[in-house]
Amino acid sequence: METVEFERIGIMGAGSLGIILGAYIAEKRQVDLIVSSKATADALTTNGARVVGKVNKTVPVHALRAKDMEGTYDLFLYMVKQTANGTAIPQMLDHSHDNTVVCTLQNGLPELAVSEAFSQDRTVGAPVSWGATAIEPGVSMLTTPINEAYFALGSMTPRGSKYLPNIQAILELMCTVHTSDNLLSLRWSKLVINTVMTGTSTAIGGSFAKVFDNDWALKSAAYVGRETIEVISASGTSMGIGELDFSKIFSFDSDETISKTMKNIYNLWNGSRQAEASMRQDLLKGRKCEVDSINGIVVDVGKKHEVLTPMNDLIVDIIHAKEAGTIPVNASCKALFEAKIAEIETASKVR
Ligand SMILES: NC(=O)C1=CN([C@@H]2O[C@H](COP(=O)(O)OP(=O)(O)OC[C@H]3O[C@@H](n4cnc5c(N)ncnc54)[C@H](OP(=O)(O)O)[C@@H]3O)[C@@H](O)[C@H]2O)C=CC1
Ligand SMILES: CC(C)(CO)C(=O)C(=O)O
Known part of the structure; x- marks a missing residue:
């Protein structure tokens, strides 16, 4: 198969994720770390890209602001x-x-916006399994053990698959890369993780640990996952045969089976219990977050296929209220979640 070499690579967005990937790549080859603010560009240039948490390393990097870019790049690793x-x-x-x-x-589902500008053949997706928290400009904490971290890589079109081997080699400078010819399935699998963990932890106002340490939150996360799976199934997307069978993990219909799902959620992600979800990091900085692209997608696709998504609806509403400042960012909203669980259980007779 024809493959394509990339000489000039830019990491577009060197925040929580980009600092870490940038550090690993820069140890071995040319890469520019492109950011928005002068403060971040200066910190990276002066101190290097600093990784703390599950890995400790500091790597000298070439950093610049997007508005200072010159010439053209062969590959952008897009992390804004x-x-x-x-x-x-x-x-x-x-x-x-x-x-x-x-x-x-x-x-x-970020390929939609990127491919409108770059064409589907030149748009590739790599959902990220690992978590990272920006500590200060140029410093990021890896919150997933490196041996559990992986990228899933796929192209939007068969023609785009010629780019995958070399992108895989670049991403493997950091950790394992799984490739697939079904990018949509990779995307929806990652959306399950994000709706369940990123959405729930942000709405209850804490790190992943706060989900694991509260039964009502873990139960809410189980309902989020079940709704997401139902929406995926109604939309006709095949989940493929990945390492994790989310359809099985999130299908429950009794007290006993929901307990199993709750245990599974704990076992799958407790290793990342210190993770502060990327949406929560935005709320803590007083910014709007990606909720409309995460739990909001499940709500939208659910509406299209007439699947009810009450727990995802609640999460979207709470996170928007936190963005607007009408609910404090750290509020647990326990009463709202307990009321929603009671409503769902009354309707579905799951007790
Ligand atoms: N954090 C995580 O654990 C995970 C995040 N993701 C996803 O990865 C993506 C990136 O997330 P994350 O790393 O947390 O984001 P951050 O907000 O931590 O970092 C974003 C970076 O983008 C830079 N930026 C903003 N606008 C521009 C621009 N116009 N040109 C160039 N750079 C720009 C910012 O620069 P500056 O620093 O100067 O403001 C910052 O460095 C998101 O879609 C997120 O959902 C996926 C998996 C895990
Ligand atoms: C769940 C996590 C941390 C990646 O594993 C993530 O994608 C996020 O917080 O946005």
């Missing part, structure tokens, strides 16, 4: 929040040539 797509995608386009490829590592 979807809320900044309106600025960042045109900036990448201004520094692209006809064969530039964008690999988006964002959450949600």
